[in-house]
Amino acid sequence: MRALITGVAGFIGAHVAEAKVRDGWQVAGIDDLSGGSTANIPEGVEFIQHDCCQPLDSIFARFQPEVVFHLAAYAAEGLSHHIPNFNYHNNLIGTSNVLAAAYRANVRHFVFTSSIAAYGHPTDERPLTESTACRPCDPYGVAKYACEQHIAAFHAYYGGPNYTILRPHNVFGPKQNIADPFRNVVGIFFRCIQAGLPLPVFGDGSQSRNFSYIDVVAKCIAACAEQTQARNQIFNVGGDEVMTVLDLARCVQRITGKDTGIQHLAERQEVKHAIADHRKVRSVFPEVFEAGLSIEAGLEQTAEFLRQRAIPKKTSCPAPIEILDRLPPSWRDDLGPQA
Numbered sequence: 001m002r003a004l005i006t007g008v009a010g011f012i013g014a015h016v017a018e019a020k021v022r023d024g025w026q027v028a029g030i031d032d033l034s035g036g037s038t039a040n041i042p043e044g045v046e047f048i049q050h051d052c053c054q055p056l057d058s059i060f061a062r063f064q065p066e067v068v069f070h071l072a073a074y075a076a077e078g079l080s081h082h083i084p085n086f087n088y089h090n091n092l093i094g095t096s097n098v099l100a101a102a103y104r105a106n107v108r109h110f111v112f113t114s115s116i117a118a119y120g121h122p123t124d125e126r127p128l129t130e131s132t133a134c135r136p137c138d139p140y141g142v143a144k145y146a147c148e149q150h151i152a153a154f155h156a157y158y159g160g161p162n163y164t165i166l167r168p169h170n171v172f173g174p175k176q177n178i179a180d181p182f183r184n185v186v187g188i189f190f191r192c193i194q195a196g197l198p199l200p201v202f203g204d205g206s207q208s209r210n211f212s213y214i215d216v217v218a219k220c221i222a223a224c225a226e227q228t229q230a231r232n233q234i235f236n237v238g239g240d241e242v243m244t245v246l247d248l249a250r251c252v253q254r255i256t257g258k259d260t261g262i263q264h265l266a267e268r269q270e271v272k273h274a275i276a277d278h279r280k281v282r283s284v285f286p287e288v289f290e291a292g293l294s295i296e297a298g299l300e301q302t303a304e305f306l307r308q309r310a311i312p313k314k315t316s317c318p319a320p321i322e323i324l325d326r327l328p329p330s331w332r333d334d335l336g337p338q339a
Ligand SMILES: NC(=O)c1ccc[n+]([C@@H]2O[C@H](COP(=O)([O-])OP(=O)(O)OC[C@H]3O[C@@H](n4cnc5c(N)ncnc54)[C@H](O)[C@@H]3O)[C@@H](O)[C@H]2O)c1
Pocket: 006, 007, 008, 009, 010, 011, 012, 013, 030, 031, 032, 033, 034, 035, 036, 037, 050, 051, 052, 053, 070, 071, 072, 073, 074, 075, 090, 094, 113, 114, 115, 116, 167, 168, 169, 170, 171, 172, 176, 177
């Protein structure tokens, strides 16, 4: 079997590639390296440096994948308010471009990583299920939800490819990008620890999330094209354990043995509690969840991976800022003269 993975040099894409190579598949991967690194790409994967928004037919014609895992995206949810055009171009137009190329090349299954951001602000205390109404509240979430709708409408009109949409959330683990100051709280915390800096926490840190170790997430994504119950379905995917951002900060400091302090920043407009229900994904992939790690155990694995690595230089925003209003002051330094 042949799989093409977009975003293969990124965190989740690299783990999905590893799983498919382990399954004995032939794997090719596309990435423009705007946020990933070739060091992440597992052995045995054919790598093509390419932008998913550019023509793709020659890549598809040469490799002839049966399954596409489309993970390429710039996943900075908070920053997407300030780079909406870039966000929609990269995430929505990129997805439409990859799907159209996949269809023209007779790909049989299209796997897409959406996000819990598709739900927006929860309207009550209950965990978000796949039937909870989606009301995304930032351009990243809007793009993910639009991609989901596009993939389903495309399938209804053209009769293919079959698809599986996954909504992961707050995934962390080895190979995660810790150099981007605008996304992934776990990565930001680890980078600060390495640099001896206090951990930045927006508001009082009582925001809560299901922080999810990569293992379960990557295995579900990798397995879904082979699972008939996952055909043309949407799944939340991640761990059930809930932690506040402040407890996460303390946990990272405990595990690394480095108390660099906590810097409380002005609260920002964000979803306060994002907790997902995983009964649907667990019922289809029960064996994957049996070996799932707790947040603390996953953070230990992450710390171990990072221990042997140098502190990366912070990366810059991949696009010029389009709207400066309401930009959290703490991000201005990282944006340089434009902010
Ligand atoms: N990490 C999470 O917590 C999380 C949560 C929900 C959804 N997701 C989704 O999962 C997917 C993978 O996320 P990740 O955490 O591995 O992010 P990542 O940044 O580590 O990986 C994304 C990869 O896509 C590449 N890329 C971006 N734009 C591209 C383009 N136009 N053409 C080619 N390559 C491009 C980047 O270089 C990077 O290597 C994304 O679609 C993201 O939105 C991630």
